[in-house]
Amino acid sequence: MALDEVTITKAIVESYMDSFLKYTDVDVALVGAGPANLVAAKKLAEADAKTVVFERNLAVGGGIWGGGMMFPRIVVQKEGCRILDEFGVWYREYAEGYYIASSIETVAKLTAGVVDAGAEIINLVAVEDVMIREDERVAGLVINWEAVERTRLHVDPLSVRAKVVIDGTGHDANICKVVQRKIPGARVGSLGVPGEKPMWADVGERTVVEVTQEVYPGLIAAGMAATAVAGGPRMGPIFGGMLLSGEKAAAIALEKLGL
Template identity: 50%
Template structure:
């Protein structure tokens, strides 16, 4: 068979726009395809929810790719090690209560399993605004990341979502744009983003899970975005809390969707 470059281009264009069109109305929009966002998307897709992830960078995975200071190994605690084992990731003991895993294997596995579960990935897409109706976030306003980085004046598109998961990590991009453009208060002590504190892994791992919750009607925070929103410490290259947070936010969002459908 001879290859036709135009047919190759047509196949890409047709398939992509079919995928994008199908994801303009979602059950769940996940902003940020780091470990907590990908795990949440996978679990929700497994429940039959229509889920899409919007990742501003070229590759999904967030900070997990680099391990600690580009040493591509991560550390997790026992509960998170069990999650990784359940996903088929090889985990090795590293002393009492500590386990290591290859960061590339973890990231690639999470991305693959999320896709296989039915979640759709849109990389190089940034969220520049949100849809707000009656004091609730009901969707996202998206554009290409190069449009943002080059400062181009190009109008965006909109995506409707019954729930949004803020998984952008340290930047908390969704909540920041919500606060900047609207006279609203978050469900935090201050009404705003409390902010991330310096590294204290022992506390951060616990508070990551405790802070995984709804931060504004329609927006749930997970992973490092949860600690940054509600005010707690960073944890560095230990990812147990991130994985447990991804599982937890999926449970919360699924419960909300089920309750609203009842």
């Protein structure tokens, strides 16, 4: 069979468009494909929520890849190992209570878990704004190609309707900041996105799970975004809190959806 480039082109565009259109109206739209949101997306899809993750970068995985200072390993404490087990990530005990895993394997297996559960991941698309309705609850996302954002081209975005949005954009808490800035009188969390405090791994790891919550009607903050909203300390390359935060964010979203 002689290969035809135009058939290859049509296969890619048609397949992508089918999927893109299917996910313009969803139960949960997650922003950012870091560890918290990857865990959340799997749990949501497993519970039959229609789930899409938007990631602005080419690669998913957020801050996992680089481990600590580009040593591609992550540390996970005992509480988080249950989630590594669930995704089939291999790890070993380094010292009592400290477990070590490969960053690369972690990203690969978290991502495979999300896809196998039936959630869609759309990369290279940045979320630049939210949709709101009369009651000023968050009702969806405003999206554009990351290349448009990066080159600052004057191109209008498109929109996605979502019953629940999860901000998993990491240290920047981008979606929470948009809501705080653009909705008059909005108070995201109780402090209005003050940003994270300096490093304190022990407190940071406990805090990130505690403060994972609905921070504004229709908007849940997970992972470092939740820490930034609550003004908690950063924790560095220990990831149990991120995994557990994603699990909690999914549980909150499912309760809101009645699933």
